[in-house]
Amino acid sequence: MAAPETLTPASEAEACAMVAEARAAGRTLAISGAGSKNAIGRPVTADAAIVTTSLSGIVEYNPEELVIVARAGTPVAEIETALAANNQALMFEPSDWSRLLGSDAGQTIGGIAATNMSGPRRIIAGAARDSLLGVRFVNGRGEAIKNGGRVMKNVTGLDLVKLMAGSWGTLGLITETAFKVLPRAETETTLVIDGADGAEAARLMTAAMGTSAEVSGAAHLPAALSGAVLGAGHENHASTLLRLEGFADSVAERIKRLKPQIGTGRQIAELDAAASQRAWIAIRDVHPFADGSDTPVWRISVPPMAGHTVAGQILGAAAGQAFFDWQGGLVWLRFDGGDARADLVRGAVATHAGGHALLVRAAEDVRARTPVFHPEPAPVAALSERIRASIDPDGVFNSGRRAFNSGRDAA
Amino acid sequence: MQEIAFLEPDPAIMARREEIAAGLAALLSGEGLVTDPRELVPFETDAFTAYRRVPLAVVLPATTGEVAAVLRYCAEQGVPVVPRGAGTSLAGGAIPQEDAVVIGVSRMSRILEVDYDNRTATVQAGATNLSISDRVAADGFFYAPDPSSQLACTIAGNIAMNSGGAHCLKYGVTTNNLLGARLVLMDGTIIELGGKALDAPGLDLLGLLCGSEGQIGIITEATVRLLARPEGARPVLFGFDSSEVAGACVSEIIGSGIIPVAIEFMDKPAIEICEAFAKAGYPLDVEALLIIEVEGSDAEMDAMLARIIAIAKKHGVKSVKESQSATQAAQIWKGRKSAFGATGRIADYICMDGTVPLGQLSHVLRETYTIIERYGLRVANVFHAGDGNMHPLILYNVNDPDEAQKAEAAGADILKLCVDAGGCLTGEHGVGVEKRDLMLHQFTETDLNQQMAVRAAFDPDWRLNPSKVFPLELDMRKAS
Ligand SMILES: Cc1cc2nc3c(=O)[nH]c(=O)nc-3n(C[C@H](O)[C@H](O)[C@H](O)COP(=O)(O)OP(=O)(O)OC[C@H]3O[C@@H](n4cnc5c(N)ncnc54)[C@H](O)[C@@H]3O)c2cc1C
Numbered sequence: 001m002a003a004p005e006t007l008t009p010a011s012e013a014e015a016c017a018m019v020a021e022a023r024a025a026g027r028t029l030a031i032s033g034a035g036s037k038n039a040i041g042r043p044v045t046a047d048a049a050i051v052t053t054s055l056s057g058i059v060e061y062n063p064e065e066l067v068i069v070a071r072a073g074t075p076v077a078e079i080e081t082a083l084a085a086n087n088q089a090l091m092f093e094p095s096d097w098s099r100l101l102g103s104d105a106g107q108t109i110g111g112i113a114a115t116n117m118s119g120p121r122r123i124i125a126g127a128a129r130d131s132l133l134g135v136r137f138v139n140g141r142g143e144a145i146k147n148g149g150r151v152m153k154n155v156t157g158l159d160l161v162k163l164m165a166g167s168w169g170t171l172g173l174i175t176e177t178a179f180k181v182l183p184r185a186e187t188e189t190t191l192v193i194d195g196a197d198g199a200e201a202a203r204l205m206t207a208a209m210g211t212s213a214e215v216s217g218a219a220h221l222p223a224a225l226s227g228a229v230l231g232a233g234h235e236n237h238a239s240t241l242l243r244l245e246g247f248a249d250s251v252a253e254r255i256k257r258l259k260p261q262i263g264t265g266r267q268i269a270e271l272d273a274a275a276s277q278r279a280w281i282a283i284r285d286v287h288p289f290a291d292g293s294d295t296p297v298w299r300i301s302v303p304p305m306a307g308h309t310v311a312g313q314i315l316g317a318a319a320g321q322a323f324f325d326w327q328g329g330l331v332w333l334r335f336d337g338g339d340a341r342a343d344l345v346r347g348a349v350a351t352h353a354g355g356h357a358l359l360v361r362a363a364e365d366v367r368a369r370t371p372v373f374h375p376e377p378a379p380v381a382a383l384s385e386r387i388r389a390s391i392d393p394d395g396v397f398n399s400g401r402r403a404f405n406s407g408r409d410a411a
Numbered sequence: 412m413q414e415i416a417f418l419e420p421d422p423a424i425m426a427r428r429e430e431i432a433a434g435l436a437a438l439l440s441g442e443g444l445v446t447d448p449r450e451l452v453p454f455e456t457d458a459f460t461a462y463r464r465v466p467l468a469v470v471l472p473a474t475t476g477e478v479a480a481v482l483r484y485c486a487e488q489g490v491p492v493v494p495r496g497a498g499t500s501l502a503g504g505a506i507p508q509e510d511a512v513v514i515g516v517s518r519m520s521r522i523l524e525v526d527y528d529n530r531t532a533t534v535q536a537g538a539t540n541l542s543i544s545d546r547v548a549a550d551g552f553f554y555a556p557d558p559s560s561q562l563a564c565t566i567a568g569n570i571a572m573n574s575g576g577a578h579c580l581k582y583g584v585t586t587n588n589l590l591g592a593r594l595v596l597m598d599g600t601i602i603e604l605g606g607k608a609l610d611a612p613g614l615d616l617l618g619l620l621c622g623s624e625g626q627i628g629i630i631t632e633a634t635v636r637l638l639a640r641p642e643g644a645r646p647v648l649f650g651f652d653s654s655e656v657a658g659a660c661v662s663e664i665i666g667s668g669i670i671p672v673a674i675e676f677m678d679k680p681a682i683e684i685c686e687a688f689a690k691a692g693y694p695l696d697v698e699a700l701l702i703i704e705v706e707g708s709d710a711e712m713d714a715m716l717a718r719i720i721a722i723a724k725k726h727g728v729k730s731v732k733e734s735q736s737a738t739q740a741a742q743i744w745k746g747r748k749s750a751f752g753a754t755g756r757i758a759d760y761i762c763m764d765g766t767v768p769l770g771q772l773s774h775v776l777r778e779t780y781t782i783i784e785r786y787g788l789r790v791a792n793v794f795h796a797g798d799g800n801m802h803p804l805i806l807y808n809v810n811d812p813d814e815a816q817k818a819e820a821a822g823a824d825i826l827k828l829c830v831d832a833g834g835c836l837t838g839e840h841g842v843g844v845e846k847r848d849l850m851l852h853q854f855t856e857t858d859l860n861q862q863m864a865v866r867a868a869f870d871p872d873w874r875l876n877p878s879k880v881f882p883l884e885l886d887m888r889k890a891s
Contacts, residue, residue: 064662065768087668122609129618130587145861146854151766152798153584153838155573155622156846156853157880158862162586162618171614183668206528210551212641212707247668247718250711257642257708303607305528329529329609356612374612379600384614386868391861 005048009055012136012144012175018050019173020142023396030398031169033073033108036098037115040360041168041372052110055175058082067133067150069178072110079109088181092128093119099290100297101361110174116166119284120217123209123326129165134178137164140392150178169398171391185245189255190276192230192269193240198308201240202328204262206305208242209327213258217243218327219283225323228288229279243276283325289334296340296362297332302355304329313348338363340370415844417464418878420509424467424490431490432468435512438480445469454495454513459503459845461809466493466507471518475593475601475631478514482629483599485512491874494625496537496568499560501762502843504572504624504879514629516567522546529607530637531590536567536630543635552637555582559748567630573622575839577747580797581672582638584839586621591634594620597870607634624841625876627869641706644672646743647716649723650697650730654678657699658773660726661796664719674797675702675747681791688753691746694730701796702747750793758806763822765829766800766838778828779803786821800838801829827852842880850882859885
């Protein structure tokens with residue numbers, strides 16, 4: 001349902017006034033940045049949209065201090081360009097699901113914070129929430145709130161920064177973010193182990209992560225999906241990828257050490273820096289499933305060793321494909337048919353050591369009848385509801401998504 | 412600066428001491444209840460020793476179920492609760508109040524499961540920080556956050572304070588290394604947050620829990636991330652003629668793309684104190700010392716050190732001393748990690764913990780000396796230079812009330828300086844009671860009301876560690 005009106009605040013003060021007015025009038029607001037992820041979750045049913053695109057621009061970036069402060073609507077591309085010019089980067093490698101979702105909207109930095117979008121390097125460098133040092137946001141009372149700051153270590157008061165990270169617009173309107181940044185690695189190389197099945201790949205990745213080689217990416221692609229990531233020459237070969245980043249001499253040294261430690265008789269190829277970068281972007285941005293369709297795609301997060309078992313159980317019962325990032329713990333799964341099969345997916349997650357599953361892509365009618373976000377146990381859901389009420393007492397924001405983890409119906 | 416105020420104990424609760432003790436006794440197994448006045452003394456303060464309050468009673472539950480039963484009882488009876496780990500808080504976070512029951516988790520100290528495949532350890536919350544690394548060391552793993560108090564402090568306390576350590580420049584603080592927790596809410600509800608997966612669904616309650624200073628629930632279990640131990644580690648000492656130059660050197664090292672595991676800074680007084688205590692071989696003819704630790708195989712460490720030394724030389728480093736053996740390396744760290752203890756042997760001290768943007772280190776250090784001189788006190792600086800987390804140790808005599816007041820006032824001035832330089836009041840020790848009354852220097856009343864409202868979602872009647880973190884003059888009832 002398209003919202004009838006779009007509010008575009010150009011300053012935080014304006015955003016506060018708009019929210020306060022909406023609250024007073026009993027109207028609800030759907031928050032978005034550029035809108036690249038609007039197709040995720042229950043369709044938001046709100047009286048108006050409030051978008052951050054005019055709250056844009058880098059506020060403060062002094063490369064020596066390893067922090068970038070930007071307004072929420074700043075395009076991620078603008079941030080990455082500014083950082084690259086100083087040979088720095090966001091360590092959590094924000095993923096971009098635009099291609100997967102068939103969107104060309106681009107992403108904003110506020111959207112990255114609000115969805116905790118974290119790429120392959122999550123396994124060693126933390127998620128977006130780990131790099132997020134501070135936020136400013138407008139709560140449901142129309143008040144501007146500051147939390148965290150722009151320093152590396154900060155335990156001053158309750159950490160609402162973490163709460164805002166990954167809140168999907170259900171708590172407040174983020175107006176400014178401060179992210180920690182680091183120098184980019186001098187180079188990278190990816191080892192590609194040929195031909196392992198899911199269970200063997202899980203063991204190989206686990207062995208690699210158990211060494212001191214500082215592997216910064218560990219992914220596995222079954223034969224059918226290898227080509228979509230690695231290109232010609234890799235089709236129909238299952239591939240297990242291990243990335244090493246750093247100074248050239250150190251990368252070479254660690255590869256030498258790592259190879260015997262993972263203990264496999266299989267053939268190991270090496271991707272040079274350029275090929276390695278391309279491969280990890282394809283994994284990060286879920287290119288194997290960016291097929292222009294809206295068949296259901298799940299993002300399943302489980303303990304690393306459980307990933308292949310969970311996927312095996314699901315795909316034993318319904319046709320589809322899966323590939324694995326985060327040492328096997330992040331499962332990307334696409335069904336061939338249109339049905340989302342939430343019970344099958346979440347049943348498998350529950351049987352194998354726990355975790356959660358997010359329905360990232362599906363046709364609108366499927367999303368409308370599926371609990372898109374993972375249902376939580378009743379006491380946690382009740383607590384989350386009380387927290388929401390403490391920030392947005394009248395439910396101004398994202399009313400449809402609001403039921404997101406209680407599993408309740410959006411209505 | 413006046414004395415830090417505590418909440419007036421509720422006489423109605425105090426009058427019911429025996430009845431409450433009997434009520435608690437029925438809920439606990441073994442040696443779980445302490446009410447003997449002499450046995451209560453060890454619980455009257457933490458490492459912020461200037462303030463003491465003897466609690467109504469101390470309970471040391473043996474299970475999550477007992478914690479839940481005690482909390483439910485306290486909620487029903489309207490009795491405040493102060494959670495406690497090992498009592499090493501430097502901010503007074505674990506200091507009791509006279510009408511409160513202390514719930515200590517020290518009897519729940521077992522390591523429940525080590526899972527090398529998923530690289531996690533699940534422990535009871537009273538397990539000490541070091542016990543985890545000790546348990547997995549032989550298998551080549553470790554738990555990264557390493558507060559200097561790691562021999563004593565508990566994982567519960569680490570989570571509640573979001574503790575860091577010398578090596579968190581590379582590995583992050585507690586919140587970056589915690590995957591799951593079992594939390595008991597004030598009404599006795601037990602909830603599980605996270606698990607062995609790398610992220611959890613819904614709102615990031617685990618993130619909120621880190622640094623919540625015992626105000627949203629009692630932690631009884633935790634699942635933490637284990638990391639593979641590096642091949643080797645080598646600390647190197649770099650002596651400089653001035654703190655400014657040392658600071659500039661740090662900036663350039665980090666800016667060049669090198670992230671050592673640790674960059675620790677000491678000024679001259681700190682060097683002298685630590686050297687006298689640990690005989691670590693610190694140079695005594697320099698104004699500032701950096702301990703920079705690199706990790707990896709020998710070849711990697713050589714290469715990285717060559718880069719670092721080249722940068723240091725550019726900045727006119729006066730002396731460079733590499734540790735030649737594991738014993739020497741241990742000696743170097745012993746000096747640094749015993750900095751607080753060694754200082755405590757020569758004087759009483761309070762330890763500040765402000766964090767500033769890296770570019771402000773030199774400025775803040777200079778101003779710190781000015782403030783200290785103004786009060787006629789002495790200061791030793793040891794801190795985590797790589798992440799801007801300062802630790803001025805203000806030396807004073809606790810038995811001299813005038814000097815004690817001056818020390819507190821100087822500390823407050825230094826923390827305000829950190830905030831004004833774009834930083835914060837506390838990087839890893841927490842607010843506790845110590846910095847509570849400075850919170851309005853960093854936050855607006857609206858900011859704090861929002862934090863209190865979130866806290867009230869967990870504890871609407873404000874029973875958990877009630878007099879900490881938020882200035883007493885803010886009306887906490889309004890928040891809920
Ligand atoms: C010599 C020395 C060196 C130190 N070095 C460092 C350092 O390098 N880095 C650093 O970060 N800190 C350091 N500290 C500070 C201190 O050790 C840490 O804050 C530590 O995490 C406290 O742990 P604890 O078990 O002693 O907790 P306590 O002091 O007992 O409690 C700390 C806080 O946690 C709460 N709490 C305790 N248990 C629970 C629970 N089960 N559930 C909920 N809340 C709970 C308490 O109410 C209190 O607010 C140092 C302290 C000393 C004395």
